[in-house]
Amino acid sequence: MKHRSLFLKIMSALIIFGAWEIGGRSGISFAFPPFSESMTAFWTLTIDGTMFKAYAETLKPLVVGIVISGILGISLGIWIGLSDKFDWLVSPIFIVMQAAPLAALIPLLIMAYGIGLTSKVFVVCIMAMPVIVLNTSAAVKNTPTNIKEMAKAFQGKDLDVILKIILPASSPIIFAGLRLGVSAGFIGAILAELKITPTGVGDIISYSRSIADYPSMYAAIFSIILLAVLFLNILEKMENFLIKGNNQGYVSE
Amino acid sequence: MSKDNAVTVKNVFKNYGETEALRDLSLDFPRGELTSLLGPSGCGKTTLLKIIAGLLPATSGEVIVNGQIVKEPGPDRAFVFQDFALLPWASVIRNVAFGLELRGVAKSERESIAAKYIGDVGLKGFENSFPHELSGGMRQRVGLARALSVDAQVLLMDEPFSAVDEQTRRKFQEDLLNLVKNENKTFIFVTHSIEEAVYVSDQIALLLPRPSRVSEIIRPTSFKNKDVDSIRRDSEYLDIVDRIWKSLRTYVE
Numbered sequence: 001m002k003h004r005s006l007f008l009k010i011m012s013a014l015i016i017f018g019a020w021e022i023g024g025r026s027g028i029s030f031a032f033p034p035f036s037e038s039m040t041a042f043w044t045l046t047i048d049g050t051m052f053k054a055y056a057e058t059l060k061p062l063v064v065g066i067v068i069s070g071i072l073g074i075s076l077g078i079w080i081g082l083s084d085k086f087d088w089l090v091s092p093i094f095i096v097m098q099a100a101p102l103a104a105l106i107p108l109l110i111m112a113y114g115i116g117l118t119s120k121v122f123v124v125c126i127m128a129m130p131v132i133v134l135n136t137s138a139a140v141k142n143t144p145t146n147i148k149e150m151a152k153a154f155q156g157k158d159l160d161v162i163l164k165i166i167l168p169a170s171s172p173i174i175f176a177g178l179r180l181g182v183s184a185g186f187i188g189a190i191l192a193e194l195k196i197t198p199t200g201v202g203d204i205i206s207y208s209r210s211i212a213d214y215p216s217m218y219a220a221i222f223s224i225i226l227l228a229v230l231f232l233n234i235l236e237k238m239e240n241f242l243i244k245g246n247n248q249g250y251v252s253e
Numbered sequence: 254m255s256k257d258n259a260v261t262v263k264n265v266f267k268n269y270g271e272t273e274a275l276r277d278l279s280l281d282f283p284r285g286e287l288t289s290l291l292g293p294s295g296c297g298k299t300t301l302l303k304i305i306a307g308l309l310p311a312t313s314g315e316v317i318v319n320g321q322i323v324k325e326p327g328p329d330r331a332f333v334f335q336d337f338a339l340l341p342w343a344s345v346i347r348n349v350a351f352g353l354e355l356r357g358v359a360k361s362e363r364e365s366i367a368a369k370y371i372g373d374v375g376l377k378g379f380e381n382s383f384p385h386e387l388s389g390g391m392r393q394r395v396g397l398a399r400a401l402s403v404d405a406q407v408l409l410m411d412e413p414f415s416a417v418d419e420q421t422r423r424k425f426q427e428d429l430l431n432l433v434k435n436e437n438k439t440f441i442f443v444t445h446s447i448e449e450a451v452y453v454s455d456q457i458a459l460l461l462p463r464p465s466r467v468s469e470i471i472r473p474t475s476f477k478n479k480d481v482d483s484i485r486r487d488s489e490y491l492d493i494v495d496r497i498w499k500s501l502r503t504y505v506e
Contacts, residue, residue, distance in 0.1 A: 155327065
């Protein structure tokens with residue numbers, strides 16, 4: 001079974017890359033190089049260190065933004081989940097934030113915070129935070145009442161109920177939100193580099209496009225996807241480690 | 254048997270908005286005995302039990318446990334839930350020890366206490382199983398072990414056997430009789446089964462609905478010291494079952 005799933009994953013990659021290769025070779029467009037050329041460019045960019053330098057730049061707003069979104073988002077989500085008043089006060093902000101066309105807001109952010117790191121972190125947060133907050137609050141609200149009541153019946157303090165009942169019960173959904181938030185954060189980080197100031201990977205993308213070096217442009221895009229997948233996998237491993245045995249479902253439901 | 258009361262309910266009223274759930278309800282629970290609260294659904298049995306537990310506030314009136322007025326859940330009462338209310342992510346031993354964990358008992362101490370009660374309820378060997386791996390009957394044994402391990406003087410049981418199958422239920426009823434005999438505890442037992450109430454109780458409080466009040470208190474005498482196997486053939490047992498059904502039938506739709 002394990003082998004089979006690995007086999008299918010490899011198959012799926014082969015099909016996509018194969019289609020990319022064929023599409024590129026058949027000459028759909030000058031701006032669509034085949035997979036092999038893009039990979040060669042990827043290799044060159046990695047060897048000469050351009051890629052590493054670029055990611056040193058790109059990861060700054062990404063990591064800062066995701067850490068802020070994670071900590072602040074989960075805390076706010078828990079608070080929203082626990083208090084109806086706070087829910088009414090704060091939830092609409094995140095619902096609007098999630099629906100807002102971010103690209104249109106970027107000029108506003110630039111006016112307020114300039115073209116530096118702050119604006120980029122903001123973009124990452126705007127992308128990542130809503131889904132983290134909304135998932136966390138929904139999970140906290142849906143904690144089964146019977147086990148909360150049980151903890152109270154055995155003299156659990158409010159803090160015990162939060163730490164020993166609500167958090168473990170909601171952690172699978174909190175992690176799902178975190179994963180979605182991280183992928184949204186990646187999109188935000190690249191968007192920021194394309195729309196605010198071209199640095200890092202965004203710079204490789206816009207620069208290669210401007211000199212019509214399309215293989216390098218696709219190599220940069222490919223690298224982002226690769227990194228995002230890698231990051232999500234690490235997060236999943238972390239999740240499995242932290243909440244072992246928590247995906248057992250609810251007894252008595 | 255001493256005649257003092259472990260729990261006294263005095264003139265308790267409970268309103269949910271406009272709805273009157275309990276009206277001027279007074280009832281004594283003799284120490285060391287099992288009292289069942291029996292009545293049709295909607296008669297406020299569970300409400301009364303939760304008020305005694307301190308999980309729900311009474312609108313007026315008071316509940317006295319061992320001379321103390323109940324304001325919140327306390328170490329003198331333990332609760333057994335109809336739907337078990339186990340933590341799905343915790344092993345049997347952690348679930349059983351959870352009441353002690355909330356009281357701040359050290360891990361090694363609470364686990365040795367929990368191990369003893371796991372043995373007592375017949376779950377030896379399942380210490381490290383998870384609730385989803387157990388049958389309904391075994392889950393309720395975990396719930397019972399959890400309530401016993403905090404060593405409360407009063408055990409509050411909210412239809413504890415209604416979610417287990419009939420055969421397991423009979424076994425539970427026999428075990429409960431032995432428990433009442435051997436542990437010097439006061440049991441308050443909510444049930445909607447007439448046979449079950451008559452079988453296990455020293456005293457049956459018949460509650461009638463809308464608004465809920467105690468209509469009758471029945472104390473079976475002749476079969477109390479008999480063997481568990483002959484109770485169901487005792488003529489007093491059969492008479493009481495009959496009598497209770499006659500008073501309840503008009504309230505059942």
